[in-house]
Amino acid sequence: MSDFILEVKDLHTYFYADAGVVKAVNGVNFNLAKGQSLGVVGESGSGKSITALSIMGLIQHPGKITQGQILLQGEDLLKKSPKELQKIRGNEIAMIFQDPMTSLNPVLRIGEQIAEAIAIHQKMKRKEAWQAALEMLKRVGIPEPEDRIKRYPHELSGGMRQRVMIAIALSCNPKVLIADEPTTALDVTIQAQILNLILKLQQDYHTATMLITHDLGVVAETCQNVMVMYAGRPIEYSDVKTVLETPKHPYTWGLLASLPKLSDDRNQRLTPIEGLPPDLANLPAGCPFVPRCPHKQPICHEKDPDGQWLNTGHFVRCHLYS
């Protein structure tokens, strides 16, 4: 009996494409406790979104979860039938997607899109569900909710639409909330509002939250723990303070170094991480970060590091610490 709401163990999700087997998620492990928030950081293609979709059970052909366990309060979701999963999705685990413009159905009213989830999961009649939807609109801070609830998505701004997405996600009081880059498609001032909203609701509802982002700043402000992903696996994992103040993995060093600082000279060049992310269909024998790593050793070309836990609760996958 653990007190983790969500435990992901050794998750592997592969895509069987014509070009080869793309190992999008290649051994992910993490835990989420009640009320805790985990930031998942990485470049495009690092496996963050696919991990989220795997947890939700939304991986479709030609993708397949080939290995691992996803335990929701001790029960393995990968062993459940589609019908059982359908009852859990939106109800106990909910997800917010990146682009609110395209994530809402253009021909259905806002109220309907919130109410239908409530009606199905909480077995309410239409009228009650719409009442509950109205409550949710108020809770996510949409002005004039009685009017907005009858509107269509194209009549709302980007920030409003994302609030509606949040309302949909939290309408059934889920235990776990996965937010996949919820603010990337919004402009900066709205970003702050939406993040604050997610934080506040998370504290009110004690929802365990997995916040996927490529923005370290967002993680610093909103999350307790952070997991840095590369080539489909976590390469560093600990609480935010530890990772941002005493990072151990060369990739994390590179990420932090590439951030522009206010104290920098205006004409100073930025320091990117050279190179590109690896081809997930053709992973090299050794560590996948080798081509871009300024600290590589001979062993890095031959053997893929297994990763270890340093002192308390700081995980690194790098031969520098083997």
Next chain:
Amino acid sequence: MLNYIIRRTVWTIVTLFFVVLIAFLINFVVPGNPARTIAGPKASPQVIKVIEEKYGLDQPLYKQFGMYLDRLVVHGDLGMSYRTNEEVSSELANRVPKTIYLGLTIFLLNVLIGVPMGIYAAIKRSKFADHLILISSLIGTSAPTFWIGYILLFIFGYKLNLLPIGGYGGLSHVILPAITVSLASSAGYVRVVRTSMLEVTGSDYVRTARAKGLPERTVIIKHAFRSALIPLITFAGMDLASLMGGLIVTEGIFGWPGIGSMAVTAIGYQDMPTIMGTVLVGAVAVVIANFVVDIIYAFVDPRISY
């Protein structure tokens, strides 16, 4: 919403006006002197002159158009057939309902066959069922109607003696021509529905619907299909419009007394008034069908601004 309907109505009337104008002008592009055709090849110049005066054929163009409009809109007079010397409008009045009857039956069959098959093919994408449906719709579109029609007539009408061999009538008469045409034209529906369903089911909002934990059936029908309706409505509108214009080959094979066969006979006799009558009916059908489709759009897609 009302604003939109009014604007659409006005534009439809304007379009109809131009349709009539063009139909009128075509009369003068076609070779041959109508007065001479009416009078017959042996008529003397005096007779021709009398006929010209009677029909106002010596008047300036705009006056003739005025007379034409007056006859058409106020009296519903489309002239007299050169061949039968009877009113074109009465012959049309006889045949148009029969064309509508056949056209609607075909349309209904198309929708009932094509739409579910299209949805099913999209759901079973790349599996055997999908390939089977695509191949049979390809065969349907490729096989000529006259071939299918005669084969069906032969089997069901002659050999098995189950259905009458052509002619107008109730269910037993309409079923063979309807199936003949529907086999080909439902294929278009299958493709349109399948394509737009595939596009929609890959979209973000369908992913959201699944993420909400909605049952798959709700996801497909309420979310996916509802959005996929719009291209379907366009296609169905065009199909209905062309059906109302008459089916020349099918009417010929089954002896169905519709506008199609009327047009063919008239062309053979160079019977201008009748030809123009059928052309007008066809054009008006298309314009009205477009109008109806536009109105339906406004109800189905809330993004259309009124």
